[in-house]
Amino acid sequence: MINILDAIYNIAQREELEIKDITFGNNRANNMGEGLEAFIKDSFANMFDEPDKNLRNIKYKQVFSFQGSKRNPPDLMLKSGPAIExxxxxxxTTELQLNSSHPKQVLKSDSSFITKKCVECEEWTExxxxxxxxxxxxxxxxxSSLWFVYGxxxxxxxxxxxxxxxxxxxxIDEIPDIEFSETNEIGRVNKVDPLGITNLRIRGMWLLQPPFKVFDYIHNYEPGKRFQCFALIPLTKYNNFPESSINRLAETEGVTISDVNVNDPDNPVALIECKLIEFKVEPAA
Incomplete structure (x- = not known):
């Protein structure tokens, strides 16, 4: 089964680290986001240099069970493996915009934010x-940099x-004289005007601090590098990866793997043992 170590290894073999600007649509920022998703998809499937679209589709089907959309998480799901956002x-230092979907430790099949196709793409509950x-x-x-962090x-x-x-x-529901109804978002207030023709959607915009700031006490980001990749993996998960994946990545030039402790998100005075993987590329001469 393909795993995160394989994806990092495939990236470490790349000399070309430009993101293709997906051409559909008019918003360049969104298009670059689509291009990044394609890059990550190819990093797991190891399809960076395959020009044959049919062969690419066959490999994607072998590696992934689901690919999402802008409106519904996740962006990708590995077959019998993690979901990826x-x-x-x-x-x-830019905050991550999660929109109405709150931060997640895991993805559950009973989540109201995912589609029926996502639930039915394979047998899974979490x-x-x-x-x-x-x-x-x-x-x-x-x-410039890429960060992999488990939820x-x-x-x-x-x-x-x-x-x-x-x-x-x-x-909000306790405010007098309003008609409130529950939704997947925070809620909805109906008939807010005398004619009863105006409704108010109340949606959350979840923002998450980037890993550069959240984990600044353990990573060694170097501004002068051409490219840097960081991955934080709980030790319990790392130890379950195939030995072949661990050894291959550990022997890759430019890759360092170290033991670190991170704060437990539910109890910051407790620590979680993790592996920090770093891959750095020197600037062009």
Missing amino acids: VKKIESL KEFIYVIGHIPKNTNRL DIYAASEETYISLKNDIATT
């Missing part, structure tokens, strides 16, 4: 969740976010 940022954040500086198509060391338990949403919805 890809985010593009133009600055290392999947590990990996955030992949690509830093593409503004007005460039150059991938269970990045996000708090689902109850943290659901309880806040419910508290806000309850407070």
Whole structure:
């Protein structure tokens, strides 16, 4: 089964780290986000240099069970493996825009945010969740850094976010003389005007601090490098990867693997043992 170590290894073999600007649509920022998703898709499938679209589609079908859309997470799901959410940022310190979908430790098949096709694409009830954040500086198509972070060391338990949403919805519902209805978002207020023809959607915009800031106490980001890749993997997951994947990546030039401890998102005084994988490329001579 393809795993995150294989994807990092495939990226480490690349000399070309530009992100293709997907041509459909008029919004370049969104198109570069689509291009980053395609790059990540190819990194897991190892299809960077395959020009035959038919062969690419066959390999994608072998590796992935689902590919999402802009409106519904996740962006990708590995067969019998984690769900993957890809985010593009133009600055290392830019917050990740998760929109109405709160941060996730794992992806559950009973989530109201995912589609029926996602639920039925394979037999599953819960999947590990990996955030992949690509830093593409503004007005460039150059991938400057890439961050892989597992959700269970990045996000708090689902109850943290659901309880806040419910508290806000309850407070709104207690406002006198309004007609409130529950939705997948925070809620909806109906008939807010005398004619009863105007409704108000109340949606959340979840923002998540980028890993550059969240994990600044363990990574060694070097601004002068041409490209840098960081991956934070809980030790319990790392130890379950095939030995062949571990050894191949460890022997790759430019890759370092170290032991680190990160704060537990649900209890910051507790620590979670992790492996930090770093891959760095020197600037062109």
